[in-house]
Amino acid sequence: MTRNALYSSIIENLNTAVLLFDRTLRLRYTNPAGEMLFATSARQMRGMTARDLMPDADTFINALQRALATLHPFTERELQLRLADSALLTLDAIVTPLSEQELLLELTRVDQHLRVTREEHLLAQHHAHRAVLRGLAHEINNPLGGLRGAAQLLERELPSEALKEYTRIIIGEADRLQNLLKRMLGPQGLPQRRLTNIHEVLERVRSLVLAEVPGGVRLERDYDISIPEFHADPEQLIQALLNIVRNAGQALGEQGTIRLRTRIQRQSSIGQKRHRLVARIDVIDNGPGIPVHLIESIFYPMVTGRADGTGLGLSIAQALINQHGGLIECASRPGETTFTLLLPIDNGVRHD
Ligand SMILES: Nc1ncnc2c1ncn2[C@@H]1O[C@H](COP(=O)(O)OP(=O)(O)O)[C@@H](O)[C@H]1O
Ligand SMILES: [Mg+2]
Incomplete structure (x- = not known):
């Protein structure tokens, strides 16, 4: 390998987004980590300005201009950026003017680290509960x-x-x-995996819930049909999603909207494991949100905010998705509650 090929192979494989801008802060180069961060191809990004890429970041962009003018590098920790069309991200930024003509920007996501620790915590917590529960159930x-x-x-x-x-x-x-006790213990059988189309699963869930909810509740779909089929237990996925979508319907009452959204995530981590491909399913409702005093514990068995609830729905759903190597997360505020299912695709696909 020539020295140049070696350097470019290193940069192309970095996890840090590396962006090179010209004097007018137009992008000249980005590595694949940069494409992933901005969810845009390098070809499309080339020629875009820093302002196009980071629309709400006036202060930061002024600092970039200053750095070019003075040739002083700087570092900004936990910079809050809203990249075009995406959620708010927290990034560490390192800015190095190479000359008056060129400026190097390195961006690392920090919220990803935070998320991973939170997920690990969630998984560990879940395993601990199940161990206690299993012991107790056995004794009873x-x-x-x-x-x-x-x-x-x-x-x-x-x-x-x-x-x-x-x-x-x-x-x-x-x-x-x-x-x-049996229901508290959750799913007994291991997943019976076969090639599964996640959208067929969602359509089943959608029609089951549509039959139950009042006419004022709408169930919208926003599917990424490029998600490949993967090995999973469709019955278990239906059960898990049904528990979540039902809850959303119950929270909405007479009217509201539930959105079923699917996306593919590349190079994504679930807990400590990194996956090449992950299917993300978001169930979003515009209901009142999860009561604040419950939000930390809704995945525990027997935790319910409803008079006639059992509090088992979410703990069973979490157990089913865990069995698939996946995870359910939740974020809620009045007017928007999102349950996110992450399911690894690569692990499930066996080439045999
Ligand atoms: N989409 C949602 N909006 C508001 N609250 C929710 C939502 N999903 C779940 N919850 C809350 O979480 C609790 C636990 O849900 P679950 O485990 O399915 O048990 P159950 O439905 O039997 O109460 C619910 O009682 C409700 O208070
Ligand atoms: Mg429920």
Whole structure:
């Protein structure tokens, strides 16, 4: 490899976005990390100005101009930038004027680090709950079986039908408890994976929920149909999404909009694992939002904000998606609640 080829291969493979601007702050070059950050191809980005790329960043752009004029490099930590058509990002920026003609800008996302730690925390928390729950369920299940069996024996010995009423109550309640434990434990079976089209899953969920909600609730679709089919258990995905979309419908009441949005994410991480391809499914509703006192705990079993709720829907959904190597996250404020499902695609695809 020649020295130049080596240098360009290094820059092309950096995770940091590297952008080179000319004297008028027009872009001359960006590496693939820059394309990914701005979600635009290098070809389209070339010739765009710093202002086109970072529309709301007047102060930062003035600082870039100053750096070019004075040839003084600078670093800006936790810069808040809204890139064209994207969410607010937090970035560390390193600015190096190479000459009066050229300025180098390096951008690293910091919110990604924050997100990863939060996700890890969420996953660890979830595993801890399930371990406690499993232990508890086991401890309750065994004596419960004993109680039920004894009641059955007793029933056979009882002289009068009237008395059997009581043993039936014992048996009935034992069954109800056992059922509850089973549901609290969540999915038992491992995913039965087969090639699955995520949009077919969503369409199923959409039609099921449409049949339940009042006419004033709309279910809009915003699908990225380029998402490839991947190996997953469609029944489990339907169950998980149904729990989430149902909740949104219940939160909306008589009217409102639920948006089902799918996107593909490249080079994305879920917890500590990095994936080449991740399918992202957002379920967004414009309802009142999750009550503030619940927001930290909605994925726990038995946490509910509804009088007739069981509080199991989200914990089961999280368990199902975890089994697929994925994760559910949630962000909520009055008027916009988003549940985001991240599902790795590359892991599921087996070339056999
Ligand atoms: N889209 C949403 N908007 C507002 N609150 C929500 C939404 N999704 C979930 N919640 C809250 O989270 C709680 C837990 O949901 P879940 O685990 O499905 O249990 P359940 O639906 O039985 O209450 C709900 O009771 C509700 O208070
Ligand atoms: Mg629910």
